[in-house]
Amino acid sequence: MSNNPLSLPESTIVDCNVPKNAFYKRESGSRKNALRNFLTDSVEEIRWLYKLHPSTLHLAVGTQVEEIDIFLCTLKEAPYDTEWLRRMDALMPRPSLFLIAYEGCIDLLIFPRSRNAQGAMVQTGRMEQQIDVDLKKSPISIVGYSMDAVYGNLLGQLSQLGTNTVEEYLAKADLRDQIHTLRKKCDTLRRKMRKEPQYNRQCEIRRQVRQLEKEIERVEDLL
CATH class of the missing domain: 1.20.5 (Single alpha-helices involved in coiled-coils or other helix-helix interfaces)
Known part of the structure; x- marks a missing residue:
């Protein structure tokens, strides 16, 4: 697969391997072993593909969103359990978009987030998913003048609700x-x-x- 499967600006490309323990080491208790087993048994590789950030997109800093990371998870088999992906996302400090590669297919998943009263980005609402997307058609695009706008627009694209802000998406x-x-x-x-x-x-x-x-x-x- 190309190191730029979403055809995003070259400045956003990271394309580096992410050790699986970068995820499960953040977990605690019995869930740590369960997440480690999922990653070991079901995931072939995780790559950090893109870093969407004011410095890589030359956009204004957002008040809600500082950065969006995009990961490629190559699976050993299908079907896959999205609840483990939800847990992985919840452990990360920033919003993430996942490309899930399996049996020649690519799914796009995002777990919407918004800031709580304490200022932390927490998951809000249900997962948005697009199944078996055609990467040749550039399924997502970067739209907006700030990171908040980019994130709101990404949620609008993945959900097909056509929203431009997080607030519009949630409504x-x-x-x-x-x-x-x-x-x-x-x-x-x-x-x-x-x-x-x-x-x-x-x-x-x-x-x-x-x-x-x-x-x-x-x-x-x-x-």
Whole structure:
């Protein structure tokens, strides 16, 4: 694989091997051994591909994001457990984007972060993932005049929500999750309605479904 698979500016390329213990040495207790086993058994190699930083992108310093690191994780086998990748990301001091290489495929994963009251960058919300991307089509781009804008835009690209700031991403991601929850409730009610033998109860459940469908339409209009 090229040392610039995402076709990012040459100034951002690091392309160096990262020892696996750089991740699991940050862990503690029983989880340290579990993470070490995952990295040993499932991961062939980890490379630090890019450093997105004001000094490498010639952008303004962000108030939320100082740096974004991009790693390539080459796996020994698939499928893979994204929860271990989530743990690896949580142990790092800065936001990270992961390229996951397996069986000729490349996935992109990012675990959204925002600053908490203590000023630490903590994971916020669910993982954003794109499966089997075509690197020849340059799946991500650097957009924005500051690191905050670059990060917000990356979240918008990976989630396909089209956001430009972290705040916009978090707001839209929340609406997306609301829609997902409402649709699950609709599916549950429809299954219940099909099994309900009493007509009057069927009518009541159908009314509840219609109410949820209207709520889904309302939230979708906000997305």
